[in-house]
Amino acid sequence: MKPTGKEVAPEDRAFGQHVQRLRKQRGLTQQQLAVLVQRTASWMSQVERGVQPVERFDVLQELADALGVSVQQLRPGAPLPSDSQPKTPPFEKANDLDEARRLISGHPAVGTLLGAMRSRPTRSLTELVREVDDVWTLTHDGRFAEVSAKLTDLLPDLEQTVRLAEAGERDTAHLLLARTYQALAAAFVRQDEADAAWVAADRAIWAAEKSNDPLHVCAGVFRMVQAFVRLKRLGQAEHAAQTSIDALTTLDRNEELSVEGMSVLGSLHLALALTYARGQQRAEARAQIDKARSLADRLGGDRNDFDLEFGRTNVAIQAVSTAVDLGDAGEALDLGSEIDASSLSPERQGRLLMDLGRAHAQRRHTGEALNCLLRAEELVPETIRTHVAARKAIRELVLIEGAGALPELMALAERADALE
Structure with a gap:
């Protein structure tokens, strides 16, 4: 039987010491190993001290892969996965954006290019503007199944419109197409479909360039950076963000950057902060948050240029997320207690609650973590049930509580499919 309270079980202490030896043999720091298994340095420290038991086979497998050993070398006597169950599912899990x-x-656009489609789009530009605004409303609300359904007809119509519109309407049509692909990229990122987000962001950048709106090009780059981060292509994320930041900063120094441009620049600093935080580059991440905060202060109130929701509140939310990624749960909770996100979209409010839940989970505050995650689920159920960070936090809470896990926690884990 496991000891209760804060007492460390001898077998957990021995396992942690074994992990520490293997880590040092590979020349890794705790932070570096934590990044490889997509967890926090705090979690890794708890494992090595025996405070955080590691009992699930999938977590053992992640650690073993990162340390370059087999599961049996990591934990002698660990059961092999059942031969009757495939190691990888034969099909990808369905989600709300499959269509x-x-x-x-x-x-x-292929049908239009080959002349196989109708000669005129079914919607006017005025109707298309309304439809694209609706897509963004659904995206900000986290209603991704409705986003997918709406785009089934809308996206082909937009692709057709940009190729058939009169010369005077072509820029507007391309801008609408760019905004639609940006929304789709944002939705894909939030459901951890990062490869699809990359495709959507790339098409958004192309359409924005055709619209002759360079700030929308940079907004598309912001979406692409988020896709790169989720794909763990941190070098590409850094390069993409920094290239746009450098160009916009030059305009800002020359006093040629508009208010809308400051929103884009600030958002790119936040994207770069996320990139550095995921790479456990603490000083660099905090420096980017500071630069974003300075721009937000210059802007004053919260804005929503290019559907980026940039402003002081969003910077504060990102500061919480960055602290959680860096394993600074106490700082995240202190920062989060001062934020009123009620003026922002349900997605942003849900993201703050999700990150506070993650922070409480790092502190092993199961009740508080569960409360935050359930409140987030009320706001953006599709995000909480599909976001990899939320699902990992839920899974860790179940692991911490073991047989004593509350029914509400187990129900949430079931809804989020977090037990696999």
């Missing part, structure tokens, strides 16, 4: 993913897997 949208299928849609962009082909190119909606």
Whole structure:
């Protein structure tokens, strides 16, 4: 039987010491190993001290892979996965954006280019503006199944419109197409479909360039950076963000950057902060947060230029997320207690609650963590049930509580499919 309270079980202490030896043999720091297994340095420290038991086979497998050993070398006597169950599922899990993913897997413009489609779009530009605004409303609300359903007809119509519109309407049509692909990229990122987000962001950048709106190009780069981060291509994320930041900063120094441009620049600093935080580059991440905060102070109130929701509140939310990624749970909770996000979208409010839940989970505050995650689920159920960070936090809470896990926690874990 496991000891209760803060007493460390001898077998957990021995396992932690074994992990520490293997880590040092590979020349890794705790932070570096934590990044490899997509967890925090705090979690890794707790494992090595025996405070955090590691009992699930999937977590053992992640650690073993990162340390370059087999699961049996990591934990002698660990059961092998059942031969009757495939190691990888034969099909990808369905999610709310499956139809949208299928849609962009082909190119909606092919029929128009080959003359096989109708000669005129079914919607006017005025109608398309309304439809694209609706797509962004659904995206900010986290209603991704509705985003997918809406785009089934809308996206092909937009692709057709940009190729058939009169010269005077072509820039507007391309801008609408860019905004639609940006929304789709944002939705894909939030459901951890990062490869599809990359495709959508790339198309958004192309359409924005055709619209002759360079700030929308940079907004598309912001979406691409988020996709790169989720794909763990941190070098590419840094390069993409920094290239746009450098260009916009030059305009700012020359006093040629508009208010809208400051929103884009600030958002790119936040994206770069996320990139550095995921790479456990603490000083660099905090420096980017500071630069974003300075721009937000210059802007004053919260804004929503290019659907980026940039402003002081969003910077504060990102500071909480950065602290959690860096394993600074106490700082995240202190920062979060001062934030009133009620003026922002349900997605942003849900993200703050999710990150506070993650911070409480790092502190092993199960009740507080569960409360935050359930409140986030009320706001953006699709995000909480599909976001990899939320699902990992839920899984860790179940692991911490073991047989004593509350029914509400187990129900949430079931809804989020977090027990696999």
